[in-house]
Amino acid sequence: MPVDGLLSVTWLVIVLPLAGAALLLLGGRRTDRWGHLLATGTVVAAFALAVACTVALTDRAGRAVSLDLFTFIDTGSLDVTAGLLLDPLSAVFVLLITGVGALIHVYSIGYMAHDPGRRRFFAYLNLFVAAMLLLVLGNSYVALYVGWEGVGLASYLLIAFWHTRPAAATAAKKAFLMNRVGDVGLALAIFIMFAQLGTTSYAGVFGAVGLLAGGTVTAIGLLLLLGACGKSGQFPLQAWLPDAMEGPTPVSALIHAATMVTAGVYLIARSAPLYDATPTARTVVLAVGAVTLLIGAIAGCAHDDIKKVLAYSTVSQIGYMFLAVGLGPVGYAAAIAHLLAHGFFKAGLFLGAGSVMHAMDDTVDMRRFGGLARRLPITFVTFGLGYLALIGFPFLSGWWTKDAIIEVALDRGGWSGWLLGGVAVLGAGLTAFYMTRLMLMTFFGRPRWEDGVHPHEAPPSMTAPMVLLAVGSVAAGFLLVAVFPLSGWLEPVFGEPEEAAHLVSPLVVSIVVTVVVALGALTAWLYVGRREVPTTAPARVSPVVTAARRGLYADTVNESLVMRPGMWLTRALVWLDARGVDGAVNGAAAALGGGSARLGRVQTGFVRSYALGILGGAVLVAGALLAVTA
Amino acid sequence: MSDVPWLVLMIAVPAVGAAVVAALPAAREALARQLALAVSLLVLLLAVLTTIAFDPGGDRFQLTTAVAWIPDFGVEFALGVDGIALSMLLLIGVLVPVVVGASWRDTPMPRPGRPARSMTAFWAWLLLLESLMVGVFAATDVFLFYVFFEAMLVPMYFLIGSFGGPNRQYAAVKFFLYSLLGGLVMLASVIGLYVVSNSQLGEGTFAFDALRQLEIDPNVQKLLFAGFFLAFAIKAPLVPFHTWLPDSGAEAPIGGAVLLVGVLDKVGTFGFLRYCLPLFPDASRDLAPWVLVLAVAGIIYAALLAVGQSDMKRLVSYTSIAHFGFIALGIFAFTTEAATGAVLYMVNHGIATGLLFIVVGMVIARGGSRQIRDYGGLAAKAPLLAGVFLLAGLASLALPGTNSFVSEFLVLIGAFPTRPVFTIIATVGIVLAALYVLLMYQRVMHGPPRGVLLVDEDDAGDGETLRPASGTGGATAVLEAPARARVLAVRDLSRREIAVVTPLVALILVLGVYPQPLIDLVSPAVEATMTDIGVDPGGSTPAAPGSTGTGGTD
């Protein structure tokens, strides 16, 4: 079907921010003055264009356009075309990315106002938006892979934005490396697709899933999952995400909360046809989601660094999404819905946190906060709304989307259904606990500020986005579930959502959940709301808390299982190469030299010994010849 | 246009240039380097014209010249290029001017109590090297190829030996002997080939096209193959024949290192593709598994070693060894996709690693030390330098969007259908690649300022002390750090340096986004090679039953 009119320039959505990035990076200091405005402009324009395209998409049969731009690689039987696919799924993501992206750009104008590297920051941010858009818009796994690594790079650059801080530099490297581990999975999955089907385009692969042997599909599914885990900070590759908070807060908001880390969910949702063919892989997805959900929630309970808490919360929330996509067709829509809602409130929360840090001279230790509600009213309100949305306060977005997931989990039935449902509910409770704890420690109670700190509300350029996002956090869930059901919109992608026969009535579910959430919040109040919060973390605590503080020992495991052995191996190899391989070479040379010196001793300089040599030679020759003839 | 002897010109021009420069008095250094630049640019122009004259769809070898040279041995001075060779010629054409620019301010390593030596000889050797490099890729007569192959050693030997770092003598001799040994063993095979042709065709010949027609007994093939293979495995270094490269790469002046790793060593992989496969198809097929073991072992082994290096130039050399592993994997996987990838890899690696070497050289030129630990936090003061450094690093870890991604992706995806296990192991290598690149980048560019570039506030101001290493040998000298220091005294890229890196940066990005023209240039030659070893040039066929794939159509 010919693509014309607006949709034929969908590529502009990507090119706009990319151009912005290029201009800022190449333009150099010349662009210092207006660079950030340009960057923001491009993203806003991209958002506008995205909206227009989406609208144009709605009245189009099949609600999908595939756009072939140019031949990327064509040799042998491999033919990779650089092409875009705009369908409901990618459209949703494009809107999220450009929308939230635009808001955060605006926010950053204020947030980074005094940073010498502001131009660089906006350039990277634009670069990220472009890469992320490519990731979701690509019409083949290769295109996705390109975007996939692109966002990885952007994330690396932005985490390490304040690169003179060793912690930031290290965190960035860690993030990139753990992502690369995931990328290996993704790459191998692509190789298998090509080897089996001779194509890597969505159309080609999904069209031929039926031809694949069961084992093959499972392999592909698991490898894709590995990639997803890397990108989305899911177990066992979750350890990089909390460290990534070393980056500027807007980055945490955009990349490590709203968009990039949800790419894993997108990948699995996008690969639905594959997963539909492999229950095994899907079950693993479920497991990963459930486990991560708990890990994130538990670790979130014990941290005092406001951003780390939010980060673990992100890990845990994405766990919910994995859980949902792991549940299959019934869960896809729910997952995406939660993803969008999460995009709003988590971005809002991070921006709020940023505003708090802005006010507190970049302190992140919640034990030094307290009583900020009065000093930062707007922040307090917006943050509060986000908080309520997140813990699933009735009729806010979290409530709609999270309950949906829990329902679907329970509907799975059987012991696994109960288990998953239970985990999900428990997670909700924990979420309520750590978020309430965060709220109380930050905004309520007696100020525990360090001396010389004078909290003040952030400038409008920062508060405005927070307000918008807060609105989103409140409304998104309602809109996406009740008003314009997302499942309907996504139907062309995931097919007709079958009306599941509820094992447990939704009403009961939401009541139970609400109760659990309330309990969680109450516990938090008992801990930190009722009594004084010590300004330094108590040292003597239960092993559980210690474990939680150390992110359930994820880093410890990585270090002892991978890093140290790796370092030992490297040292050993360096030694081997110098002494062993090269030693053999030099040794051979030395041996020759030594042999030469020793042999040279035969040359004594005595005529008679020479004569002996000649005679001996003659005898040998004669003997040999006689032997030959005889 | 195609009746102009482009290839002869490409060999003759730099050779003549070398002679002229060598004839200059030692004092006329400035003139010498200007001449060198002019000549190398002229060669670049010739390379471009050659490419225009070349018709990708035409015969396998084009722009051929053939003159009887040593009739008694049936040796011809026969030149001709296919897409693969041509792409290498283009690479040479691009790299040499860049190298000239990069070495513009180099001086021989100062020796205590002796007057500084003149660089004139450097430029002469450089041009001679260019001429011989062109010859080795353009030769279609095995004897001629061998002659260039060996003769190439001499200029590089002198480049390393007289303009290299502190340990240059050891490195130069090691390089020369190692390569010579390989070359001599290959000579045995070359002669063997000649003798076979003599017995089969009545009169001995070295013409590639004639030799390809020979029907050689498999066992003889194995012997001959072994001879060629050893020579190429030493050149392109495959583990365990690699230990000369880190020494040479580290001690050579930056310009020499770039050409050594960027072009010279490609002769090895080029040789696999041009000579080993077509001439000894059976042997290649039988021995491929063993070669692949070396290749893949090299990818992992060299990458781990790179992680463990403390010397930037050694590190880059080790990364190259790993990359050569990928190229070998692509060649011996026997699929069109992988082989195409390998050829692209040869070009891209030349560009990416060339840039990496040049940038490392620029860092060394500022700090005067090759040790990573002597630097830190440069990014704060020299963002451009850091940016280019990062880009070069990303290119060498094959990040999508850079040229290397295309080639690495092609190699792996092409090798997977025939050699899944090897490919999976190789794919793990991409994590290690990220590790060694980012480790070096973080230690040198990130973190708080530290290392040899820290100087006291007061003398940080004026320009010249900003380059403590200015006038140290080819950016290879070792300088001990100033004692107490406070601010980082490092200059960002100068105009000249920007001019040097720009073309490579541009190529990295352009070839990363739109590689198809290059692919179209090389794939006919690759397909021909695949046909030689009896592989369907159409590419690998999908394994899934009933799957038609989308081969070349969608």
Added chain:
Amino acid sequence: MTITNYLVLAAILFTIGAVGVLVRRNAIVVFMCIELMLNSVNLTLITFARSTGTVEGQVIALFVMVVAAAEVVVGLAIIMSIYRTRRSASVDDVNLLKY
């Protein structure tokens, strides 16, 4: 007496000469041993001339004598010159050049 005896005798003489070269120190004596070797060869030649009934053998023997004489001239000259310098004719003393 069969010709074998002569041949064996010649061989023995040759060996004695060769061994003499190895064991004697005085250059003159060494040289004489070489002459002995040559003459043993002469004996062999004569014997073969007889056995094969050709004259070449005898002719060659004459040649050998002449050549030997020439050798003596040259040899003694050389030995004399070095003897004059070193005041010793021992071949073991001339070993400045070695290894």
Added chain:
Amino acid sequence: MGAIEAPDLSYAALAPLLFVFGAACTGVLVEAFVPRAVRHPVQVAIALVGTIGALVATLLLAGTEEITAAGALAVDGPALFLQGTIAVLGALSVLLFSERALDPARSAFVAAAAVPAGSVRDRELATSERVQTEIYPLATFAIGGMMLFTAANDLLIMFVALEVLSLPLYLLCGLARRRRLLSQEAAVKYFLLGAFASAFFLYGLALVYGATGSVRLSDVRVAVVTEGGSALMVLGLGLLVVGLMFKASVAPFHSWTPDVYQGAPTAVTAFMAAATKVAAFGAVLRLLYVAFGTADWTWRPLIYALAIVSMVVGAVLGLTQTDVKRMLAYSSIAHAGFLLTGVIGLGPDGTGYGLAATMFYLLAYGLTTLGAFGLLTLVRDGDGEATHLSQWAGLAQRSPLVAALMSFFLLALAGIPLTSGFTGKFAVFRAAIEVGAWPLVVTALVASAIAAFFYLRVIVLMYFSDPAPDGPTVGVPGLPTTIVLAVTAAATLVLGVLPGSVLDLAEAAAVFVG
């Protein structure tokens, strides 16, 4: 009583020999009758006329194939080619001898050999302008002997030629003006061992004569064919080979080579290294191909082994030498091994590329090594030539030209392409592989890789290290040496880049008669 008919001598075919021997005899007369003042130029002129005349004659004779002097001499392709080669090398050596610009005392040869070294008279002579002129007739005789050697179609002639070429060399070795002790020692060693070896040769001759009843190579071949190789004959062959291998300085009969090469006057060393090898291999080829060509099973394994031993010994022992002359001596031992590799390349019934290859190699190697030794005479210090490696450090900065030339010769000896050394190696290796001797060739290649190291070491010293403060000076050569260097360098280059015509010549000449 029938009249004695004199043996037919075709003087035309013998022209080269006649030229040289004529020159030699004239030289002797000149010594006797021409006043000392003018002797030197006259002697040089005569020697040059003789050698160059011989060269011209060989060129004119090209293509002749005849047996003359009652079958004692064979004037055929190989003989003429090698005679020509020897004539060229001889002429160049004579030029080296006649160099008068380098040594402050205007000659590298002792004024009066009879004067004891170190005596008062010797010391005053050492600085006097008086020069030695007997060297020219001696050298000319040696050259004549060598040329005779290559043409000898008869073991007796071969023996006589052997002595004719050896005796003058023994003397020449002892005639150095400086470091006379070393020179005399070299002479003694060379003489005693040479005589010793020639005794073996002679005994071998006797045995072969006994086995076949003749010393004529053609008769020997016939006898081999008819009777097959009897133990006696094979033993004889063995001893003959020993004698020849000694002259060709093939291990294990090489022990004299380093000492003599080091001790002898450099010009003489150059002459020996170049010309003697040619002559010796000429004889080896003729003996093995003509007399025993049909019974190659007897000698092939032997030569095979000797080749390997010689290459390895030469290459390995060369590694640790610290004296350039000595190092080149070991290199010449290794090259003898490479030459034997060519000798192996004799195909069934006389075909095969071996002969041509070996002859070409001889020409190429002779010229290169002559040039290399000639170059040594330029680098001097207080007492004569500075041949210790350490003295060569940083020579490139003292005299770029000399360093470059030396590097070129060394690269040629190492067999780097575009030098004659490579073409020669290629030729002989090809010949060997054609007869299936590829293990030998691989050994040879590894050996040459090892040998390359010590050639390379000199280059490293000259270019990459700093000159010692009290290093040697580089003398400005006079016309003769300049000519030698120019010719040899040019030849080394031409034979490397465009060897076609010379290879043709060698191939055309590669047929033995008789």
